[in-house]
Amino acid sequence: MSILVVSVSHKTAPMDLLARLTLPADVTSKVLSSLLSSEHVDEAVVLSTCNRTELYAAVTRFHGGLQALTETVEQIVGISVETLQDNCAVFYDEAAVSHCFSVTSGLDSMVRGEHQILGQVRQSLNHAQSEGAVGTTLNALFQQALRVAKRVQTETAAGTAGRSLVTASLAELADRGIDVGGLRALVVGAGSMAALAAHTLDDRGAAVTLVNRTLEKADRLADAVGGRARPLEELTDALDHADVVVTCTGARGLRLTADDLRHTPVRGVVDLALPADVADEVGELPGVELVNLDVLARIAHDESGGIADGLGAGAGEIAEAEAVVAEEVKDxxxxxxxxxxxxxxxxxxxxxxxxxxxxxxxxxxxxxxxxxxxxxxxxxxxxxxxxxxxxxPTVRVKQLAAMxxxxxxxxxxxxxxxxxxxxxxxxxxxx
Known part of the structure; x- marks a missing residue:
């Protein structure tokens, strides 16, 4: 059984296409079910984050498997095979293993060396397992990928610095003259990214208020950072008492516009949601700095399209982590x-x-x-x-096969x- 990966990420596609490919749990289940109905696909895992959407499959044939993956996206997500092919990277067998280990270790992320991807990969694996979509091939791949990522986190400089999209965004705000220390910070959402934002802002001395559709979740997170929780219905009033806003809901019904922020004291807006929570026009307001995934993507890539040294771990740290990954891939x-x-x-x-x-x-x-x-x-x-x-002969053939x-x-x-x-x-x- 061979491993095939179709990857659409910040490295291959614009953010508007990535937004269309952001797959909630119910759509992911449909994708998994469709893939398993193909004669060429025996197992599947879907990884969908704000940086990437990737389909992993254990396949019997390369071309048949690739056709099954791309046509499933077209049928369920509504993105044509041609568009997908123009904006994706394909990895097969050994290259797929290397890619999976690198992604899970945060080395392929927009912010290289970030840790949040590890939990997202684990969650994706658990979801696929609950759908009966994972067998011995992908289970072995992802279990080892999770172990490799833990090793990168504990043994290398790239994994020990606590980098994330949140820290990168706050660093960009600081470069634009907005240091969050001592400011009033409003976090919209209460998921894993919002929790990371709340804790990071608290660590840097900001006074944190959380707004969320489910007040109970916001309450629990507010208690953890010594902040305040408010229901989503009070968002307008909360904006009137905030200097910095960090939003990361990804809810298609939430959209902050220039009119929402025009007469508020907000000076800095960080939008880490996909689809975006904040309209681009907000960045045109006088005195307001907007940092979103588009901005971070531009920072993360140099003019040649490669990953730059300015966002996330530096070249030396990445080389150290990549050596660990390469060793694990070989084994x-x-x-x-x-x-x-x-x-x-x-x-x-x-x-x-x-x-x-x-x-x-x-x-x-x-x-x-x-x-x-x-x-x-x-x-x-x-x-x-x-x-x-x-x-x-049988001992020797096993030894030779491993080489x-x-x-x-x-x-x-x-x-x-x-x-x-x-x-x-x-x-x-x-x-």
Missing amino acids: FLGLRRAAAVAPTVVALRSMAQDVMTAELARLNARLPYLGDKEREEIQTAVRRVVEKLLHQ PDTPDYAAALRELFALDSAAIEAVSQSR
């Missing part, structure tokens, strides 16, 4: 290649067992006068001979011993 692929040869080894041993059993039965028929002790000695000797003959860029020794075994392909497939399906 994972080695284990995967070794596991792939296991059905062939099992089939070879099974064939040898059948041959040995048949020959012992023939011997028993030809020498009926042998006593039980003699028969047991002969059977033991034959088994030892077969085991010794098979031991070195990159080696011939397909499993295929050689299948050809040399005329192994039954159906039997090998049956072993593969049972593992």
Whole structure:
């Protein structure tokens, strides 16, 4: 089973297209169900964040799997295959493993080295598991990706600095002359991004007020940061008592316009929602600075389209983290290649067992006068001979299979011993 990834991210597509591809849980479930109905897709996971939407699949064929993924997006999300192909990156097998590990470790994020993606990946995996869309292939991939990300966080400088979209946005505001320390900060929303914003603002000395559609959630978060909670119906009044606004709801029904902020004391607005919570025209108000995902994307990319050193971890820190990821990718692929040869080894041993059993039965028929002790000695000797003959080749083929860029020794075994392909497939399906 091969791994295929279709990725639409801040690196490949404009924010308006990413906004259209932001998939709530119910739509994600439909996408998973549709993918699993394809004859070429056995497993699937959908990762959708404010930076990216990615479809991971365990596929039997590359082209058939790619067609299933792109046509599913067209049918359910309404984005044509052509548009998707023009704005995506495709990763297959070994490249897909490397990409997954890098994404989960925050190395492919808009803010490199950020930690929030780890929780988002875990949540996406859990959702796919609850939908019955994850089997051994993607479970092994994502479980290892989560472990790799933890290692990057604990062992490298890129993972220990606590970077996030929130810290990057506040740094941009500071560069524009707005330091949040001592200011009144209004956080709209109470999800994971809002929680990160509230805690970050509190740590930097801002007085935090939270506004959310569900007041109970805002209350709990406000208690954690020593702030105040208000219902969404009081947003207009809350804006009249705020210097800085951070909004990250992604709710399609919320839209702050220039008119909403024109006569307020708000000086800085951070919009981390996708789709956006704040109209671009807000950035044109006199004395108001707007930092949104479009702004961060421009900062994150240099003129050549690559990731710049100015947002997130620096080149040295990233190189350190990438070395960890590369090591883990190599080890994972080695284990995967070794596991792939296991059905062939099992089939070879099974064939040898059948041959040995048949020959012992023939011997028993030809020498009926042998006593039980003699028969047991002969059977033991034959088994030892077969085991010794098979031991070195089967151990060696697993070792060689784990090495990159080696011939397909499993295929050689299948050809040399005329192994039954159906039997090998049956072993593969049972593992």
